[in-house]
Amino acid sequence: MSLAIVWFRRDLRLVDNPAVARAAASHDDVLGVYIHAPGEEGDWAPGGASNWWLHHALADLNEQLGGRLLICEGKSLDTLKHLVEQTGADAVYWNRLYEPAAIERDTAIKQALRDQGQVAESSNAALLYEPWEVQTKQGGPYRVFTPFWKRLLEFELPKADSDSTPDTPWVSITRKKKSLAAVALDDLGLLPKIDWDQGIAKAWKPTRAGAEARLDEFLATEVKDYDSGRDFPAQETVSKLSPYLHFGQLGPREIVAACGRKKSASAFLREVGWREFAHHLLFHFPHTTDAPLDERFADFPWRKARKDLVAWQRGQTGIPMVDAGMRQLWATGWMHNRVRMIVASLLTKNLQLPWQEGAKWFWDTLVDADLANNSLGWQWTAGCGADAAPYFRIFNPVSQGEKFDVHGEYVRHWVPELKQLPDKWVHRPWEAPAEVLAEAGVELGRNYPSPIVDLKDSRKRALEIWDKIK
Structure with a gap:
């Protein structure tokens, strides 16, 4: 009898899972294992919101496996060696991760297991194509999205084969005679000790069934308005699949297959392409998690202003569109993409605080915190990354709000202090006449803050700095 171990990481599904398929096709028994080893993530161990999601995703995977998921805690290599010794496993299969620390760790593990005589194989479950498969005509990595996306379309987007995963002979750990040092999921400490997660729990269903239902609902309804409606945060026209x-x-090949030939899905698939591009960049430029890709920004004179940073984090900047986004993030673990750009622009351009501070805050508070996407997004807005918005492009949160939240529904929902303000003033309360503020019950500096930065003056200062470094 041949036994294989499937080492689950961020591939918490049984469908369209190459590691599962390879194990099931070649072995009599398969043992599913998750190893909790946050210390191996380097400086980017999962944040609080990510850990919340991970807990529930693991519970769901275990349920799908009939309670047969083996959860362990410790160093990945030591744990895998122990499991191989205890079970007599012939092989270990897993799906690749593309963060710098994960690549270094997985390379060492593969070599160590092979040196012991085990089969150790990794596959691609997370991307449409491997980062090294998509190259420019000169043979290097892409740094601009549009030609990258065109190249992917030339390859054709691969689709998941729903019949590609055979029936898997999962082994129950209770049938094993030897100790496998199982750890209870609750003992991993992934859930918060205080109840800050109630809003997140209300907003999400972190299960495979939840993923399938959301994809089906989006493609049946909102996707037809995605291209025209995705910039309006009060509307439910984004996928929320991140x-x-x-x-x-959920895998990207599954999304491609589900979209099929829907013309209405082309704009949405392009956003899947941006995710692909982010991983392409992280693989080829691993330093960009912490350092700018554009070297001109290496010595950028960022400010140090803890008070301003905290005001931004708490949604207390006095600028409604920004505060609404930051409060949505804290309450639900997610923020609309248009608003992500607005709040990031205020932090890096108007407040002139380091983009790394914003990236760290998003990392801890987003349920979809992804190192590749997070690094790309922040460097794009700060103007120092690949295919970045020009530094002189500074999002004005007032005009952005008046354009994409015309009647203030988004602001009023997340900043209820301004609920009674007329549309004309809801995005610029500091300009409203005193009698209008009084009638709406708004007291600037008391029940809603005055702006912590002058948008016009700070924009001017940012452009002056850019003139010096460009």
Whole structure:
């Protein structure tokens, strides 16, 4: 009898899972294992919101496996060696991760297991194509999205084969005679000790069934308005599939297959392409998690202003569109993409605080915190990354709000202090006449803050700095 171990990481699904398929096709028994080893993530161990999602995703995977998921805690290599010794496993299969620390760790593990005589194989479950498969005509990596996306379309987007995963002979750990040092999921400490997660729990269903239902609902309804409506945060016209993709409860090939030939899905698939591009960049430029890709920004004179950073984090900047986004993030673990750009622009351009501070805050508070996407997004807005918005492009949160939240529904929902303000003033309360503020019950500096930065003056200062470094 031949036994294989499937090492689950951020591929928490049984369908369209190459590691599962390879194990099932070649072995009599398969043991599913998850190893909790946050210390191996380097400086980017999962944040609080990510850990919340991970807990529930693992519970769901275990349920799908009939309670047969083996959860362990410790160093990955030591744990795998122990499991191989205890079970007599012939092979270990897993799906690749593309963060710098994960690549270094997985390379060492593969070599160590092979040196012991085990089969050790990794596959691609997270991306449409491997980062090294998509190259420019000169043979190097892409740094601009549009030609990258065109190249992917030339390859054709691969689709998941729903019949590609055979019936898997999962082994129950209770049938094993030897100790496998199992750890209870609750003992991993992934859930918060205080109840800050109630809003997140209300907003999400972090299960495979939740992923499938959301994809079906989106393609049946909102996708037809995606291209025209995705910039309006008060509308439900975005997919909200990003956390399912990050944790591998849903794969990009499954999305391509589900979209099929829908012309209305082309704009949405392009956003899947941006995710692909982010991983392409992280693989080829691993330093960009912490350092700018554009070297001109290496010595950028960022400010140090803890008070301003905290005001931004708490949604207390006095600028409604920004505060609404930051409060949505804290309450639900997610923020609309248009608003992500607005809040990031205020932090890096108007407040002139380091983009790394914003990236760290998003990392801890987003349920879809993904190192590749997070690094790309922040460097794009800060103007120092690949295919970045020009530094002189500074999002004005007032005009952005008046354009994409015309009647203030988004702001009023997340900043209820301004609920009674007329549309004309809801995005610029500091300009409203005193009698209007009084009638709406708004007291600037008391029940809603005055702006912590002058948008016009700070924009001017940012452009002056750019003139010096460009």
